Amino acid sequence: MASHIILPPDDADGNHNQEREGEGEEEEAAQEGLGRHDYGEQHAPPPPPKAALPFSASCVRISRDSYPNLRALSNASSVSLADAAYVKISEGDFGYVLDDVPHFTDYLPDVPTYPNPLQDHPAYSTVKQYFVNEDDTVPQKVVVQKNSRRGVHFRRAGPRQRVYFGTDEVKACIVTCGGLCPGLNTVIRELVCGLSHMYNVNNIFGIQNGYKGFYSSNYLPLTPKSVNDIHKRGGTVLGTSRGGHDTKKIVDNIQDRGINQVYIIGGDGTQKGAYEIFKEIRKRGLKVSVAGVPKTIDNDIAIIDKSFGFDTAVEEAQRAIDSAHVEACSAENGIGLVKLMGRYSGFIAMYATLASRDVDCCLIPESPFYMDGEGGLLQYIERRLKENRHMVIVVAEGAGQDLIAQSIATSAQQDASGNKLLLDIGLWLTHKIKDYFKSKKMEMTIKYIDPTYMIRAIPSNASDNVYCTLLAHSAIHGAMAGYSFTVGMRVTSTRNKVKITDRMWARLLSSTNQPSFLSEKDIDEASEADRLANRPPLPTGAFHRVANSFESSASTSSNGEI
Ligand SMILES: Nc1ncnc2c1ncn2[C@@H]1O[C@H](COP(=O)(O)OP(=O)(O)O)[C@@H](O)[C@H]1O
Numbered sequence: 001m002a003s004h005i006i007l008p009p010d011d012a013d014g015n016h017n018q019e020r021e022g023e024g025e026e027e028e029a030a031q032e033g034l035g036r037h038d039y040g041e042q043h044a045p046p047p048p049p050k051a052a053l054p055f056s057a058s059c060v061r062i063s064r065d066s067y068p069n070l071r072a073l074s075n076a077s078s079v080s081l082a083d084a085a086y087v088k089i090s091e092g093d094f095g096y097v098l099d100d101v102p103h104f105t106d107y108l109p110d111v112p113t114y115p116n117p118l119q120d121h122p123a124y125s126t127v128k129q130y131f132v133n134e135d136d137t138v139p140q141k142v143v144v145q146k147n148s149r150r151g152v153h154f155r156r157a158g159p160r161q162r163v164y165f166g167t168d169e170v171k172a173c174i175v176t177c178g179g180l181c182p183g184l185n186t187v188i189r190e191l192v193c194g195l196s197h198m199y200n201v202n203n204i205f206g207i208q209n210g211y212k213g214f215y216s217s218n219y220l221p222l223t224p225k226s227v228n229d230i231h232k233r234g235g236t237v238l239g240t241s242r243g244g245h246d247t248k249k250i251v252d253n254i255q256d257r258g259i260n261q262v263y264i265i266g267g268d269g270t271q272k273g274a275y276e277i278f279k280e281i282r283k284r285g286l287k288v289s290v291a292g293v294p295k296t297i298d299n300d301i302a303i304i305d306k307s308f309g310f311d312t313a314v315e316e317a318q319r320a321i322d323s324a325h326v327e328a329c330s331a332e333n334g335i336g337l338v339k340l341m342g343r344y345s346g347f348i349a350m351y352a353t354l355a356s357r358d359v360d361c362c363l364i365p366e367s368p369f370y371m372d373g374e375g376g377l378l379q380y381i382e383r384r385l386k387e388n389r390h391m392v393i394v395v396a397e398g399a400g401q402d403l404i405a406q407s408i409a410t411s412a413q414q415d416a417s418g419n420k421l422l423l424d425i426g427l428w429l430t431h432k433i434k435d436y437f438k439s440k441k442m443e444m445t446i447k448y449i450d451p452t453y454m455i456r457a458i459p460s461n462a463s464d465n466v467y468c469t470l471l472a473h474s475a476i477h478g479a480m481a482g483y484s485f486t487v488g489m490r491v492t493s494t495r496n497k498v499k500i501t502d503r504m505w506a507r508l509l510s511s512t513n514q515p516s517f518l519s520e521k522d523i524d525e526a527s528e529a530d531r532l533a534n535r536p537p538l539p540t541g542a543f544h545r546v547a548n549s550f551e552s553s554a555s556t557s558s559n560g561e562i
């Protein structure tokens with residue numbers, strides 16, 4: 001579907017991000033300050049308000065200066081025929097494509113609008129051009145070539161001149177779902193305070209323990225006072241859960257309780273659920289905005305440049321790596337092994353490794369490796385120990401799952417949301433490494449540290465707190481302007497992954513000096529995946545054709561390709 005767009009907010013100046021780190025030429029240019037777009041001082045005055053905006057709201061990009069390594073990503077081709085009805089793609093000159101977000105007026109043409117109360121707000125009314133221009137969009141790709149198409153664009157996030165809710169009309173609820181992530185409480189706090197302080201909303205409720213709380217728990221009244229200090233705590237004050245998504249029961253409760261803004265904080269699974277809720281709301285013709293705030297400590301949600309909590313996780317991982325290094329250095333042939341989170345995407349492991357400089361080997365799910373024989377991991381460890389007498393290994397939890405499955409009989413298990421339960425790669429590696437050196441009669445010591453739950457349970461750091469505020473405020477502005485803009489299906493059909501053919505991974509390899517472990521076949525496959533992922537956007541006609549042939553396998557194809 002095209003519906004839910006994610007809108008990590010742009011910064012106040014309208015600067016936005018570059019390509020994901022490691023996008024080749026673009027990334028290098030960006031590092032040198034080249035190719036950075038700036039929307040300039042300010043926009044021309046916005047056109048007079050219309051009764052019903054043709055579109056607006058929300059793509060937000062963040063400045064490369066603050067968040068140097070990520071990019072927004074969307075995938076309009078990964079939509080089933082059933083969902084194609086919700087897609088809003090329009091085209092302009094020179095290959096300009098607007099990948100738009102749904103709006104009340106798509107199905108409720110006569111909803112009244114009101115002047116945005118922010119124009120009288122003492123804090124905001126003095127800000128030059130505070131409201132975003134209706135036509136503002138943000139390109140998916142920042143670096144382009146002279147003759148390249150203008151490509152996919154998203155709505156820019158931020159407050160609109162007119163809103164679709166009267167002052168006392170808003171009844172908002174907030175829910176957190178899925179695994180913990182630093183910053184959840186900050187987002188909750190900023191949603192409550194932002195709604196209250198910017199739009200005078202007094203009816204705000206927390207849904208307890210994830211989606212099932214919509215229909216099985218009392219709603220918790222939230223006020224700026226009750227959430228005042230929560231950003232200093234880890235976890236989520238609302239509670240969270242996996243499983244329990246019953247669309248009909250959820251929307252029945254939304255309807256019965258007169259909720260008209262639903263803020264949903266969660267990862268890829270949660271956003272699939274948000275999309276189902278949006279569709280049901282639209283089917284029932286309800287005036288309800290669904291605003292998704294993407295949460296993923298693994299940074300595996302495509303479309304956003306970086307998820308909140310990621311910086312905090314990378315920073316906290318340093319403490320575990322430092323400990324592993326101390327342990328390794330203090331023993332003869334000492335090995336420190338640290339497991340970090342990352343089911344399918346090794347971003348935390350990659351960034352924590354690059355930041356640390358003490359790591360000799362980083363293993364991630366995206367880059368296959370092998371244990372035995374020439375060029376294998378065990379041989380590399382032996383060489384490193386002989387050279388340095390110690391070594392530090394960082395492994396992402398999703399790495400090497402195929403190797404474990406080959407060596408021990410396991411049955412595939414899932415959590416309540418249907419996510420595959422992973423086997424402990426850290427423990428498995430520890431045994432394998434010990435066995436190897438025993439067979440070689442070489443003394444060594446290995447210390448395995450698993451800080452995963454400790455990392456995700458801490459409060460967010462300063463930079464993530466600022467980011468959480470931008471996300472929360474953008475969600476509020478988008479909802480007030482009548483949009484439903486969670487990431488939805490596109491997020492679920494494409495996953496953000498480390499590109500092992502990019503410069504960032506090459507940087508890591510040169511920093512650790514580890515072998516790449518890749519065969520030519522692995523490299524060919526990775527290059528082909530990149531080629532497909534970077535395919536130019538399909539024009540609307542082609543999109544429908546794709547949607548058609550894609551229906552039977554909707555949302556299962558990786559990268560949304562067919
Ligand atoms: N395809 C789906 N449709 C509807 N709800 C879903 C879907 N996938 C996951 N969910 C719901 O989203 C919530 C969180 O999903 P989960 O995968 O556990 O975490 P995350 O959102 O962090 O990825 C759960 O309540 C789950 O039931």
Ligand SMILES: O=P(O)(O)OC[C@H]1O[C@](O)(COP(=O)(O)O)[C@@H](O)[C@@H]1O
Binds near residue numbers: 267295298342397
């Ligand atoms: O909390 P659980 O159920 O033990 O799940 C652990 C998983 O949660 C995560 O921290 C986050 O995953 P989600 O974003 O899907 O919630 C993963 O890194 C990890 O594999």
Ligand SMILES: [Mg+2]
Binds near residue numbers: 178269
């Ligand atoms: Mg998930």
